[in-house]
Amino acid sequence: MGALTIRRGRDAAQVEEVHEDVLQYLTFQLSGETYAIGILSIKEILEYTTLTQVPLMPAFIRGVMNLRGAVVPVIDLAVRFGRNETGVSRRTCVVIIEVANEEMQQYIGILVDAVHEVLAIRAVDIEPPPQFGSRIRVDFISGMARVDNRFVVLLDVEKVLSVEEMATLSAMNGSEMADLREAEV
Amino acid sequence: MNLDAAKQTFLEEARELLEDMERILLDVEATDTTDEQLNALFRAMHTIKGSAGLFGMDEIVHFTHEAENVVDLLRGGHLALGEDLSGLLLRCHDHVKAMLAVVDDKAMQQEMLKTSLLDELRHYAQPAAAAEAANTGHASVPEPGGLRDWVMSLRFNDDVLRNGMDPSAFFRYLRLLGEFLIVQPVLCRLPQAERFDPESCYLRFELLFSSDASQQMLLDVFEFVREDSQIHIFPVSEAAAHWPQLIAHADEAEQAAVRQAWHALGLSPDAPASVATAPEPAVAVAKPADKATDKADKPAASVAEAKAPRGSESRFIKVEAAKLDSLINLIGELVIAGAAANLMARRSAQSALVESTIAIANLIEQIRAGTLSMRMVQIGDIFSRFPRVVRDVSKELGKSIQLNVSGADTELDKSMVDKLGDPLMHIVRNAMDHGIESSEARLAAGKPAEGNVWLNAYHESGSVVIEVADDGAGLRKEKILAKAVANGLVAADSVVPDGDIYKLIFEPGFSTAEQVTNISGRGVGMDVVRRSIEQLRGTIDIDSAPGEGTTFRIRLPLTLAIIDGFLVSVGNATFVIPLETVIECIELPPDALQGDAHNCLNLRGEVLPLLGLNRFLELGQPHAKRQNVVVVRYGDSKAGLVVDELLGEFQTVIKPLGNLFRHLRAMSGSTILGSGEVALILDVPSLIHFATSQEAERFASHAEHAQQRGGHGNH
Structure with a gap:
């Protein structure tokens, strides 16, 4: 039995050696399209629970949630990509992602319509992002992966969830709102 | 042993000692000196010198040595601590501090050693030293009596190396004090190779040393190992008399070895030397007894017990x-x-x-x-910086100012104390520069020539109040108002209550000082002061009476981590209002809030501005049938927050909202309710500030239009 285990262990090592350029990605559904994120930055996947709305923030910041005592912001990716707000259904999930921010780890949740599966994608199957023609901002895309003869958009988490950019956006949002209100008066 | 950690400890200790030194010097300026103070001064310089020597920081040793000499003379009563000297010592204090700051930069330290302070110190030391030399005739035993030969018996504990002490460092340091004549190692404790523990120190020394230092000074060299090692230092002449004491705790083999060493030093213990043979077998005998003798060593009262043990140290535990x-x-x-x-x-x-x-x-x-x-x-930690500042600044300004500190034992969260130093410093400097008039002006106004600045702290209903007061000229309302009108902060014909006029000085770029000094007056700063106080969830108010003075009153919560909150709901959202800001809750009269988010309510004859949270925070939910008003206080004013439901008190732990929400004003954080839901904590002052600034912007744009029209008319 012992020998068997060892052998198997060795096999696994060999397998890994052969496919060392294979990375695993979590695919999920977002306003009708499939996207993928490298699993290394994913901390956990949670069922949708009611979020606490944070007032005076742009629409893509859906609110905050309680992650075992820590308060985590939740982003509506669809709105961030310029689509309509994500509706809440039975399969709606929050994917908690670890984002490096000025040498500090921060957790951010993203709201998705449904989570599919974890795919192993070989590096040779990943194409660079097209210069235009994609339906989201090009710098959000880290690559296009060929899976079963169709393309899955691999998201660049650092860019999509750039705290810097989102904070700046929300600051602008605040002053814009003030301007708008002023205009009303 | 990690040397970096030891060094860190040294720097920490040195910093504390320097703080003590500064405090004493400033005390001394006010009162007469006591022996205890002078001893503490000496100890500060001496300990820094000693520890710096251990780390091979020769420059610091050199400098502190000179300073120590002068302090030693003070201690001996050969010098009097006048204002000049204490000023010099204060500058020395600064210099040592600066040297410690660049502790890793040898070249820089070398450079810093070329200071005129050394000459000044020597200038004090020399004439006094001459006088002292004349005195030595009737000096008692511990007094230095010129060059003398000393016998040292250094029997280090096995653990010295483990404790981070290197015996060779002591030798290096001793060399600065005098000259080694003969050094005899006592090797009887050296075990055989297989039992040799490289982390243990087996070396012991008997030596002759020539120095003009006092016995105490020599003993002080070994201050760090004295507790568990046996260190004996005697003048050569008295060596024989101390022999029994010296060998009291040594076993036979060691006695023999020491005896032999003494013979080599040319000394003879009073006991006949007949036993002092056959050292070789003695080594073998010594081993089993080692542990036992070591144990016995520790309680041994050595001659070196000069200072009382530092009792206060054991009462505190330093925790990360x-x-x-x-x-x-x-x-x-x-x-x-x-x-x-x-x-x-x-x-x-x-x-x-x-x-x-x-x-x-x-x-x-x-x-x-x-x-x-x-x-x-204790807030005294920051208050203690101010005597020095007041002293320096008042000299610089040529004003005579007395600082009065009270309530220094008021306790405050550590993290707040750290952030409070700078704003307080700013206010105090401002008070001295602008608040207090020159002596002539004071006398002309019928006030004593010496100005006063008061620092006071006390607890008041769950918060800490810090007051900075002066008995200067007071704020000039008209001038502030005129400046504010000129800057466009206030409309020319508006009526502003006194408290609000004073608060105008917190606006960015606001200064009424005609003269810009290098201490203050540039108008940078007061807005920073307010911002940093508000970051601590505090408020700041000003009281002022013309000709009598100004009081800045800072009100801070006790801690940043947990607050007592008042839970309210607005639509589906739940918010926490810090309880300390809540004055009362009333039901909203049905016709009070119409349309706009801003409105006013008649509260027992008082005008209470109302802020509809639902509308203001854009929650977009319909109003509940019955609404309530939470009357909150911010600074000296009140406002009413219109909410749907009152849910009662709730003790909450503040969770920061994180970087993503850093631009969000009006919320100071979040908390998790018993149900697991997240509720946001309203930051009342900035919420109101936000609302006010929006309104001000609105009016400002009107005023701008009006002004533009007026400007065209003039042309």
Whole structure:
């Protein structure tokens, strides 16, 4: 039995050696399209629970949630990509992602319509992002992966969830709102 | 042994010693000197010198040595501590501090050693030294009597190396004090190779040393090892008399070895030397007894007991701040979990369960209070900086100013104390520069020539109040108002209450000083002061009477970690209003709030501005049928927040919202309710400020239009 285990262990090592350029990605559904994120930055996947709305923030910041005592912001990716707000259904999930921010780890949740599966994608199957023609901002895309003869958009988490950019956006949002209100008066 | 850690300890200790030194020097300026103070001064310089020597920081040793000489003369009564000298010593203090700051930069230190301070110090030391030399005739034994030969018996404990002490460092340092004549190692404790522990120190020395230092000074060299090692130092002439004491705790083999060493030094113990043979077998005999003798060594009262042990040290434990923070975080979780359990128990309506959760809640409350008190430090820590500042600045300004400190034992959260230093410094400097008039002006106004600045701290209903007061000219309302009108901050014909006029000085770029000095007057700063106080969830108010003075009153919460909150709901959202800002709650009269988010209410004859949270925070939910008003206080003013439901008091742990929300004004953080939901904590002052600035912008744009029209008319 012992020998068997060892052998198997060795096999696994060999397998890994052969496919060392294979990375695993979590695919999920977002306003009708499939996207993928490298699993290394994913901390956990949670069922949708009611979020606490944070007032005076742009629409893509859906609110905050309680992650075992820590308060985590939740982003509506669809709105961030310029689509309509994500509706809440039975399969709606929050994917908690670890984002490096000025040498500090921060957790951010993203709201998705449904989570599919974890795919192993070989590096040779990943194409660079097209210069235009994609339906989201090009710098959000880290690559296009060929899976079963169709393309899955691999998201660049650092860019999509750039705290810097989102904070700046929300600051602008605040002053814009003030301007708008002023205009009303 | 990690030398970096030891160095860190040294730097920390040196910093504390320097603080002591500064405090004493400033005290001394005010009062007569006591022996204790002078001893403490000496100890500061001496310990820094000693420790710096251990780390091979020769430059610091050199400098502190000179300073120590002067302080030693002070201690001996050969010099008097006048204003000049204490000024010089203060500058020396600064210099040592600066040298310690560049401790890793040898070249820089070398450079810093070329200071005129050394000459000044020598200038003090030399004439006094001459006088002292004349005195030595009738000096007692510990007094230095010129060059003398000393016998040293250095029997280090096995553990010195493990404790981070290198015996060779002592030798290096001793060389600065005098000259080694003969050094005899005593090797009888050296074990055989296989039993040799490289971390133990087996070396012992008997030596002859020539120096003009006093016995005490030589003993002080070994201050760090004296406790568990046997260090004996005698003048050669008295060596024989001390022999029995010296060998009292040594076993036979060691006695023999020491005896032999003494012979080599040319000394003879009073006992006949007949036993002093056959050292070789003695080595073998010595080993088994080693441990036992070591044990016996420790309680041995050596001659070196000159200073009383530092008793206060054992009463404190230094704990890493991070450990305490994580404990406080956990207790925060416990508070939340306790609240959740309590909620469940109440829902289940089992009285026994409810009772036990209440008992737990009480305990948690006690633990919470206990842990938070661990973070509390006395505000005196920052107050102690000010005597020096006031002294320096008043000299610089040519004003005579007395600082009065009270309430220095008021406790405040450590993290707040750290952030409070700069704003306080700013206010004090401002008070001295602008508040207090010149002596002539004061006399002309019928006031004593010496100005006063008061620093006071006290607790008041769950918050800490810090007052900075002066008896200067007071703020000039008209001038501030005129400036504010000129800057376009206030409309020319508006009526502004006094408190609000004073607050104008917190506006960015606001200064009424005609003269810009290098201390203050540039108008940078007061807005920074207000911002940093507000970041601490505090408020700042100003009281001022023309000709009598100005008082800045800073009100701060006791801690940043946990607050008592008042829970309200607006639509579907739940918010926490810090309880300390809540004055009362009333029901909203049905016709009071119409349309706009801003409105006013008649509160027992007072005008209460109302802010509809639902509308203002754009929650977009329909109003509940009955609405309530929470009357809150910010600074000296009141406002009413219109909410839907009042849910009662709730103790909350503040969770920061994180970087993503850093631009969000109006919310100071979040908390987790017993149900597990997240509720946002309203930041009342900035919420009101936000609302006010929006309104001000609105009016400002009107005023701008008006002004533009007026400007065209003039042309």
